[in-house]
Amino acid sequence: GAGVSQTPSNKVTEKGKYVELRCDPISGHTALYWYRQSLGQGPEFLIYFQGTGAADDSGLPNDRFFAVRPEGSVSTLKIQRTERGDSAVYLCASSSSGQGSYEQYFGPGTRLTVT
Amino acid sequence: AQKVTQAQTEISVVEKEDVTLDCVYETRDTTYYLFWYKQPPSGELVFLIRRNSFDEQNEISGRYSWNFQKSTSSFNFTITASQVVDSAVYFCALSGTYKYIFGTGTRLKVLA
Numbered sequence: 728g729a730g731v732s733q734t735p736s737n738k739v740t741e742k743g744k745y746v747e748l749r750c751d752p753i754s755g756h757t758a759l760y761w762y763r764q765s766l767g768q769g770p771e772f773l774i775y776f777q778g779t780g781a782a783d784d785s786g787l788p789n790d791r792f793f794a795v796r797p798e799g800s801v802s803t804l805k806i807q808r809t810e811r812g813d814s815a816v817y818l819c820a821s822s823s824s825g826q827g828s829y830e831q832y833f834g835p836g837t838r839l840t841v842t
Numbered sequence: 843a844q845k846v847t848q849a850q851t852e853i854s855v856v857e858k859e860d861v862t863l864d865c866v867y868e869t870r871d872t873t874y875y876l877f878w879y880k881q882p883p884s885g886e887l888v889f890l891i892r893r894n895s896f897d898e899q900n901e902i903s904g905r906y907s908w909n910f911q912k913s914t915s916s917f918n919f920t921i922t923a924s925q926v927v928d929s930a931v932y933f934c935a936l937s938g939t940y941k942y943i944f945g946t947g948t949r950l951k952v953l954a
Contacts, residue, residue: 758940760940760941760942762942767946767947768946768947769846769933769935769944769945769946769947770887770933770942770944771944772941772942772943775940775941782940783940783941786941816885818887820887825940826939826940827874827875827937827938827939827940828875828892828894828937830877830889830892831889831942832889833879833886833887833888834886835884835885835886836885836886
């Protein structure tokens with residue numbers, strides 16, 4: 728079956744602009760996660776959705792970052808007033824359950840570059 | 843606080859050599875899960891294995907094997923007879939409830 732997909736694969740934007748990153752999880756997966764991976768680092772947790780609600784958004788760096796999952800499937804990560812420090816690869820993952828024992832399946836990521 | 847340490851930043855081996863990637867973790871949870879993922883140059887993280895804290899039995903899958911030791915808080919990964927296709931960045935991750943805590947990764951280069 729289809730894996731996790733993310734669009735766009737690359738996004739270049741100017742400082743101060745607004746961007747939206749989309750994630751389409753594996754069909755039937757109720758849990759969805761966003762991570763951010765900076766160069767040479769491991770992915771860092773941003774937010775976790777169980778169904779439509781954000782169960783944990785403690786990893787969002789500040790209030791410029793926001794994510795939604797209105798129908799419990801596709802999710803959008805929104806970044807306002809982008810800064811050069813936001814440049815990174817944004818990874819989306821999904822799993823069939825939100826329990827820690829379940830492996831997460833990752834998408835290919837969106838590489839965001841803020842100039 | 844939870845933490846994962848992968849002290850080896852980069853390892854280079856010649857094809858057919860065995861190589862071990864180290865992973866040391868810290869957690870106060872009594873129930874937790876450990877994972878290894880492979881990130882090839884294409885960038886997509888590929889799941890390799892999951893272990894839970896109650897199961898210290900070592901596991902072998904083809905050329906891959908994993909050694910989990912609670913006494914030393916380690917979950918090491920060995921590739922036997924390495925191949926060029928094994929070249930990638932490998933991440934160890936820890937999970938208590940749902941979110942993963944990743945290490946900084948080890949870049950493995952297998953030279954032909």
